[in-house]
Amino acid sequence: MTVLLHFIDVFGTFVFALSGATVGVRHRFDLFGVFVLAFVTAVGGGCVRDLCLGATPPAGLINVEYLVCVIIAIMLITFFQKIVFSFEKPALFFDALGLGFFAAFGANKAYVHTHEIFFSILMGCISAVGGGCIRDILTGRSPVILTKEIYASAALIGAGIQILGSSGVIPPQYSIWLAIGSCTAIRMVSLRYNITLKTITNKYLD
Amino acid sequence: MTVLLHFIDVFGTFVFALSGATVGVRHRFDLFGVFVLAFVTAVGGGCVRDLCLGATPPAGLINVEYLVCVIIAIMLITFFQKIVFSFEKPALFFDALGLGFFAAFGANKAYVHTHEIFFSILMGCISAVGGGCIRDILTGRSPVILTKEIYASAALIGAGIQILGSSGVIPPQYSIWLAIGSCTAIRMVSLRYNITLKTITNKYLD
Amino acid sequence: MTVLLHFIDVFGTFVFALSGATVGVRHRFDLFGVFVLAFVTAVGGGCVRDLCLGATPPAGLINVEYLVCVIIAIMLITFFQKIVFSFEKPALFFDALGLGFFAAFGANKAYVHTHEIFFSILMGCISAVGGGCIRDILTGRSPVILTKEIYASAALIGAGIQILGSSGVIPPQYSIWLAIGSCTAIRMVSLRYNITLKTITNKYLD
Numbered sequence: 001m002t003v004l005l006h007f008i009d010v011f012g013t014f015v016f017a018l019s020g021a022t023v024g025v026r027h028r029f030d031l032f033g034v035f036v037l038a039f040v041t042a043v044g045g046g047c048v049r050d051l052c053l054g055a056t057p058p059a060g061l062i063n064v065e066y067l068v069c070v071i072i073a074i075m076l077i078t079f080f081q082k083i084v085f086s087f088e089k090p091a092l093f094f095d096a097l098g099l100g101f102f103a104a105f106g107a108n109k110a111y112v113h114t115h116e117i118f119f120s121i122l123m124g125c126i127s128a129v130g131g132g133c134i135r136d137i138l139t140g141r142s143p144v145i146l147t148k149e150i151y152a153s154a155a156l157i158g159a160g161i162q163i164l165g166s167s168g169v170i171p172p173q174y175s176i177w178l179a180i181g182s183c184t185a186i187r188m189v190s191l192r193y194n195i196t197l198k199t200i201t202n203k204y205l206d
Numbered sequence: 207m208t209v210l211l212h213f214i215d216v217f218g219t220f221v222f223a224l225s226g227a228t229v230g231v232r233h234r235f236d237l238f239g240v241f242v243l244a245f246v247t248a249v250g251g252g253c254v255r256d257l258c259l260g261a262t263p264p265a266g267l268i269n270v271e272y273l274v275c276v277i278i279a280i281m282l283i284t285f286f287q288k289i290v291f292s293f294e295k296p297a298l299f300f301d302a303l304g305l306g307f308f309a310a311f312g313a314n315k316a317y318v319h320t321h322e323i324f325f326s327i328l329m330g331c332i333s334a335v336g337g338g339c340i341r342d343i344l345t346g347r348s349p350v351i352l353t354k355e356i357y358a359s360a361a362l363i364g365a366g367i368q369i370l371g372s373s374g375v376i377p378p379q380y381s382i383w384l385a386i387g388s389c390t391a392i393r394m395v396s397l398r399y400n401i402t403l404k405t406i407t408n409k410y411l412d
Numbered sequence: 413m414t415v416l417l418h419f420i421d422v423f424g425t426f427v428f429a430l431s432g433a434t435v436g437v438r439h440r441f442d443l444f445g446v447f448v449l450a451f452v453t454a455v456g457g458g459c460v461r462d463l464c465l466g467a468t469p470p471a472g473l474i475n476v477e478y479l480v481c482v483i484i485a486i487m488l489i490t491f492f493q494k495i496v497f498s499f500e501k502p503a504l505f506f507d508a509l510g511l512g513f514f515a516a517f518g519a520n521k522a523y524v525h526t527h528e529i530f531f532s533i534l535m536g537c538i539s540a541v542g543g544g545c546i547r548d549i550l551t552g553r554s555p556v557i558l559t560k561e562i563y564a565s566a567a568l569i570g571a572g573i574q575i576l577g578s579s580g581v582i583p584p585q586y587s588i589w590l591a592i593g594s595c596t597a598i599r600m601v602s603l604r605y606n607i608t609l610k611t612i613t614n615k616y617l618d
Binding site: 051052053054110113114116118119122133137140141142143145146147148152153156196197198199200201 | 230231233234235236237238239240242243253257260262263264267268270273280283284287343344345346
């Protein structure tokens with residue numbers, strides 16, 4: 001099981017890095033810019049979480065595996081662009097899987113540090129979506145997760161389920177899988193049926 | 207007096223959250239996006255301050271009262287939009303009051319941690335205006351406080367007066383009220399008479 | 413030698429502050445906004461580094477010398493704009509010198525804290541270019557270092573050379589000068605001959 005979790009961690013990081021690198025290439029960033037976007041998307045959320053926990057240096061910045069993921073992602077996007085884009089559909093699935101893993105892992109790490117329920121759920125969500133937010137800010141636009149699609153909400157639910165396990169309400173050995181499964185399922189179903197969160201009606205503004 | 211300070215804290219947070227939620231609705235963010243903007247505007251400045259102080263986890267992220275403020279703000283903007291906007295004038299006053307409180311409170315917290323005068327004034331200012339800056343960056347524009355209106359400058363003065371109290375130059379039991387009063391007064395007078403900070407003449411640029 | 417290093421530190425900070433202040437004036441920010449941009453450009457990178465190291469409060473925020481640099485930069489841009497811009501060419505050289513110093517200094521500080529090679533090189537680079545990135549984000553655009561010119565790459569190489577010294581591969585008393593020299597040389601040569609980093613070809617996107 002630990003091996004499978006480690007695989008999800010690394011593969012999720014890789015898919016996140018690939019998404020960052022793609023955005024970088026699309027914005028005509030140079031090689032360094034593409035590296036920064038890939039790296040930030042992959043590890044940015046975990047870094048913000050670790051800074052908030054006071055767990056310095058942030059784990060994502062000293063993990064050489066993550067760096068290798070980023071480098072492979074950049075090489076793929078440079079030399080095998082066509083192949084990469086033919087895997088767009090499966091990439092969405094692995095992205096959702098990574099989302100669930102990072103949410104659950106981040107929430108658990110925060111809970112172990114602080115035993116604060118609300119804070120830990122928040123940290124789980126930030127671990128999962130923070131990198132994408134920084135990526136969007138670096139490309140000069142509003143984070144896409146704030147405006148459309150069920151993405152951060154799926155991470156919130158995954159983080160919440162994990163905290164049920166971390167705090168002993170459900171057995172911890174199941175909660176990580178339940179969290180990853182729920183988050184991935186919610187994300188994939190919302191994509192499949194094009195479900196979005198309600199926008200608050202705006203009658204008196206502008 | 208402590209009760210009154212606590213009231214200003216909570217009510218200031220609530221008004222900040224309302225301002226963030228309003229911006230979110232105006233930008234057509236979804237429910238999650240509106241929550242993020244409201245929450246970030248309310249607690250973002252204090253979080254940056256606490257990260258700079260090494261006081262982790264940031265106090266704003268584990269304070270359930272603040273979370274309740276944010277949720278009430280979002281419910282109001284969802285269901286009672288018209289009423290909310292009819293209170294625009296009083297909201298400006300409570301915003302100014304919150305500004306003064308956060309500046310004084312943040313400056314004092316930083317001074318207690320570090321006994322650095324310049325750093326503490328800076329931290330007070332960041333506590334008060336940092337949340338609004340992050341809100342603006344998340345909506346893809348330059349922070350409004352950098353370009354117009356006396357807002358951050360009022361916070362700087364409030365923070366400076368508080369440090370006079372924290373460092374014993376004036377009695378600490380008065381300084382918090384003097385700081386809040388000065389900051390609120392400067393802000394309200396500048397709004398009333400449309401006073402702005404000088405823009406540096408730009409003769410040789412562009 | 414220490415005196416010379418200190419001079420490079422202060423003068424580099426001053427040139428960085430001047431670059432931030434110039435951007436602020438160009439964007440018609442008010443006096444407070446220009447101060448924020450100048451200050452953030454000068455000390456922002458070091459602050460991010462110190463937060464990642466858990467070295468709070470960040471050194472740049474309690475260093476009064478840096479504050480003086482920022483204030484002088486703002487006074488120069490206010491009262492002697494024409495003179496400032498007549499020094500544009502030398503400013504590029506001192507900017508490159510500062511870049512090298514901050515990269516080497518930051519990398520060494522991170523290495524002393526953590527003994528992590530990759531992390532320290534990253535921190536050196538962030539020390540050198542982070543302030544400029546935050547400046548660009550505050551003005552609502554993509555960081556310029558991500559899209560063109562050899563700038564961050566020069567900092568990365570400077571940081572890498574410094575780590576060779578910090579970890580004892582080359583004598584530490586030489587590495588700082590070798591790092592600053594290489595970084596400055598790469599930057600100046602790339603400017604002189606208009607060398608840029610490769611952009612990844614973008615055949616299947618958009």
